[in-house]
Amino acid sequence: MKSSKPNLKKVPLLGMVLASLLTAGAFAQQAEVGLRMDVDKRQLEVGEHVTLTLEFKQIGSGNTSVMGEPQIATPDNFEIRGQSSSTQVTIINQQTAAISTTKLELVATKPGTETLGPAVLTYQDPQMKRREIKSNQVTVTVVEKTGFSLFGKKKKVNPQAQTQPQAAPNPAAAVNQAAPDDLRGIKPLLPESFMLIKTIFWVTLLALIVGFVWRQLRKPVASMATPPLGKAAQLKDAWKKLGNEDLTGKEFCFGLSNLVRECLQYRFNFPAVHYTTEEILKTLPKYKLTDDEFVAAEKCLKTCDRVLHADANLTGRDNLRSYCSALLPKVPKN
Numbered sequence: 001m002k003s004s005k006p007n008l009k010k011v012p013l014l015g016m017v018l019a020s021l022l023t024a025g026a027f028a029q030q031a032e033v034g035l036r037m038d039v040d041k042r043q044l045e046v047g048e049h050v051t052l053t054l055e056f057k058q059i060g061s062g063n064t065s066v067m068g069e070p071q072i073a074t075p076d077n078f079e080i081r082g083q084s085s086s087t088q089v090t091i092i093n094q095q096t097a098a099i100s101t102t103k104l105e106l107v108a109t110k111p112g113t114e115t116l117g118p119a120v121l122t123y124q125d126p127q128m129k130r131r132e133i134k135s136n137q138v139t140v141t142v143v144e145k146t147g148f149s150l151f152g153k154k155k156k157v158n159p160q161a162q163t164q165p166q167a168a169p170n171p172a173a174a175v176n177q178a179a180p181d182d183l184r185g186i187k188p189l190l191p192e193s194f195m196l197i198k199t200i201f202w203v204t205l206l207a208l209i210v211g212f213v214w215r216q217l218r219k220p221v222a223s224m225a226t227p228p229l230g231k232a233a234q235l236k237d238a239w240k241k242l243g244n245e246d247l248t249g250k251e252f253c254f255g256l257s258n259l260v261r262e263c264l265q266y267r268f269n270f271p272a273v274h275y276t277t278e279e280i281l282k283t284l285p286k287y288k289l290t291d292d293e294f295v296a297a298e299k300c301l302k303t304c305d306r307v308l309h310a311d312a313n314l315t316g317r318d319n320l321r322s323y324c325s326a327l328l329p330k331v332p333k334n
Contacts, residue, residue, distance in 0.1 A: 045145045049081075049105060052072075054104070057097060065124045066122075069102055070102055072116065076112070077114045080104055084102070111142045117135055117138060242259070256324060297327060
């Protein structure tokens with residue numbers, strides 16, 4: 001009888017152990033959760049965006065309820081610009097899996113290396129106990145914003161390659177070779193973009209000088225030579241064409257301004273077609289012309305300048321044509 005008493009006590013104790021193990025296994029299956037953090041890029045420049053994704057996964061049939069969104073400490077090198085959340089239910093290994101995803105849109109504000117996370121999520125397990133789960137950490141590097149260059153980004157040079165001196169061809173050259181620390185005070189060469197802008201500047205300046213000299217050489221020299229026959233008739237024909245009502249205001253003034261200058265050059269033998277209005281009005285008193293002719297030249301030229309260069313409205317076309325007719329040379333009779 002003494003030997004049977006211990007056996008009766010062991011049976012219920014073994015049953016209690018097995019029941020507790022089965023219950024713990026069931027709870028373990030019901031409480032299988034996880035929180036993972038990831039980013040879409042590990043290195044970026046100041047001002048660029050990076051998306052941080054927090055994924056909370058729950059596998060099993062347990063009644064686990066999430067209490068709020070995952071929380072993450074405010075980063076030093078980033079600014080949070082936006083947040084979105086979504087939930088998806090799938091089947092993994094014949095078990096229901098609920099995946100809650102939270103995405104944060106971050107903008108890099110200053111350079112440096114920063115470790116994001118861990119994120120913390122509070123949830124309630126099937127036994128109505130308040131629990132907390134943490135995610136992994138992610139390291140992201142922010143670099144200075146690269147300046148604009150016509151030739152794109154420059155390739156990064158290996159610092160070890162810069163510090164290692166090349167093999168000298170002879171002992172004398174090796175003695176004269178400076179140490180890396182001695183080169184720190186030397187200013188870097190000018191960037192390639194600056195050299196290109198400098199070249200474009202000098203080429204443009206040279207082209208302007210050549211164009212100015214060429215224009216001066218093309219100016220006709222004033223002379224008392226007899227103008228060619230038929231020019232007067234050509235000027236008269238150009239004056240008639242100004243009567244076309246289909247001409248716009250600027251087209252009319254462009255033709256009238258050229259005609260007045262050609263008439264003055266034809267009659268008084270000075271290069272009026274290359275003079276400005278002010279230069280012409282200063283030159284005309286040197287020649288014999290009536291007051292009406294001077295007023296006609298002044299009226300036509302100044303009106304055309306306002307329309308062509310100041311976008312003024314054109315009025316009184318017929319009056320301008322009448323003024324111009326006083327400047328036309330007489331057509332010789334055959």
